[in-house]
Amino acid sequence: MEKFNIDKIRADFPILKREVNGKPLVYLDNGATTQKPSSVIDSIVHYYTDMNSNVHRGVHYLSQISTDAFEVTRKKVQAFINAAEDKEIIITKGTTDGINLIATCYGRAFIHEGDEIIISAMEHHSNIVPWQMLCDEKGCKIRVIPMNDKGELDMDAYSNLFNEKTKLVAVTYVSNSLGTINPVSDMISIAHRHGAVVLVDAAQAIQHIQIDVQKLDVDFLVFSGHKMYGPTGVGVLYGKEDLLNAMPPYQGGGDMIKEVTFEKTTYNELPFKFEAGTPNIEAGICLNEAIDYINSIGLENIEAYEHDLLQYATEKLAEIPGMRFIGTAEKKCSVISFVIDGTHPYDVGVILDKLGIAVRTGHHCAQPVMDRFGIPGTIRASLAVYNTKEEIDILVAGIQRAVNMLI
Numbered sequence: 001m002e003k004f005n006i007d008k009i010r011a012d013f014p015i016l017k018r019e020v021n022g023k024p025l026v027y028l029d030n031g032a033t034t035q036k037p038s039s040v041i042d043s044i045v046h047y048y049t050d051m052n053s054n055v056h057r058g059v060h061y062l063s064q065i066s067t068d069a070f071e072v073t074r075k076k077v078q079a080f081i082n083a084a085e086d087k088e089i090i091i092t093k094g095t096t097d098g099i100n101l102i103a104t105c106y107g108r109a110f111i112h113e114g115d116e117i118i119i120s121a122m123e124h125h126s127n128i129v130p131w132q133m134l135c136d137e138k139g140c141k142i143r144v145i146p147m148n149d150k151g152e153l154d155m156d157a158y159s160n161l162f163n164e165k166t167k168l169v170a171v172t173y174v175s176n177s178l179g180t181i182n183p184v185s186d187m188i189s190i191a192h193r194h195g196a197v198v199l200v201d202a203a204q205a206i207q208h209i210q211i212d213v214q215k216l217d218v219d220f221l222v223f224s225g226h227k228m229y230g231p232t233g234v235g236v237l238y239g240k241e242d243l244l245n246a247m248p249p250y251q252g253g254g255d256m257i258k259e260v261t262f263e264k265t266t267y268n269e270l271p272f273k274f275e276a277g278t279p280n281i282e283a284g285i286c287l288n289e290a291i292d293y294i295n296s297i298g299l300e301n302i303e304a305y306e307h308d309l310l311q312y313a314t315e316k317l318a319e320i321p322g323m324r325f326i327g328t329a330e331k332k333c334s335v336i337s338f339v340i341d342g343t344h345p346y347d348v349g350v351i352l353d354k355l356g357i358a359v360r361t362g363h364h365c366a367q368p369v370m371d372r373f374g375i376p377g378t379i380r381a382s383l384a385v386y387n388t389k390e391e392i393d394i395l396v397a398g399i400q401r402a403v404n405m406l407i
C-alpha cells in the first residue's frame, strides 16, 4: 500500500456513518469486537444469495462451491499466520472454543495428576477457567506468572515456575484489559527448554501484530474472527500437526469420522477430526474477506498507524485531572485502560454512551487483573484501524464532561 488512507478505510465501514444518541458514533470498543467492512458484509449476503449449502458432504454444485470456499479460508488463514500445512488450521467457533478444545483433548490425553500448567496473571477468563476445569478433573495444578505494577509479566518468576511436572503454558499475546504485549517468543523458547508445550491466545493480537507461527515455534495458537473485522461465530485453532494427530477428537458427530459401526468408529484425518457437525459455514467462508481486508492495508501499516494513535490517546488522556492508567507497559497495543479519581467506571461509560462514544467498562472478563490492581473495573478504550485522532479528542472532551458532571 503506497499510503495509509484513513478516509478510504473509514468509508469501508458503513456503521461508522451512523449516529448514536443523536451524535456521530465514536466506536472505541474494538477489543470486544470490531466493526465489519462492506466487503465482509457483502460476502455474507452473497453467500446466502448464491451459495448456501452444507459443506464437505454434498455431491451437488452448491455444496461443492461452498466446500471450496470454506477450504479457501483455511488456506488463507494458513498463509496469514504462515502455518506449514493447511491441515494444521482447525476452524472453531472462536478463541474460547479453541482453548477449551486444547484443554479437553490435549489435557485429557497428556496432562495427569500432579502435573502443572502455567498461565499468566493477565489472562482472560477463557484462558483460566478451562484449565481450572481440567485441574478439577485430573488433579493437576495451575501456577501463575505474576506481573509488575506496569502490567508486565515477571520473566524471572516465569523461568522459576518450571519444574519436571510442568506440562503446558497458556498465555495471552496481548492483554485485553491492559494492552500489554507479552514476549511470547522468549516465553515459548523457555517453555520448550523445559519440555512444555505452549498455547498462545492471540485474540487481541491477530488484528494488530504480524504473527508467524513457524518463526514463533508456537504449539497452539487461537483467535476469533469477530475481533479481526470478520464474522462472529468463527475462529481458528492452529496446532502443530504431530500434536494434533496425537490428540483424541473434541466432539463426536458428522464429518469427524472415517467409518462408523455400532462396534467401532474410526476418526477422520486432520483437520476434520476436530470439526464435528455443521460448522458456521457463512462465517467460515466470509472470514476469507476479513483477512483479504487486513492484507489489503498491510499489518505493518496497521501496526504503525495504531501505535501512533495509541501514543496520541495516552498523551491526551493523561491531561485529564485524576486520570490513572491501569497498564503502562513499555510494549502495548490497542488498549488503554484507566480509572478516574472520584468516579465509577460505569457512570463514566453511561455518560460517554449518551455522547455517542462506545467504550467498555468493568472487569473485561479478567477479574484477577482487577484484583491485582485493587480496583473493581476500568474504563477501556480499544483502538482499531479506522479510529482517528479526532475521535480521541471527542473521547477526551467526553470524559472531561463526565468528570465535571460526576464530581
Ligand code: PMP
Residues within 6 Å of the ligand: 031, 032, 094, 095, 096, 097, 124, 126, 127, 172, 174, 175, 176, 201, 203, 204, 224, 365
Ligand atoms: N482471550 C482474549 C485475550 C480476549 O480478549 C477474548 C475476548 N474478549 C477472548 C479470549 C475470548 O474470545 P471469544 O469470546 O471470541 O471466544
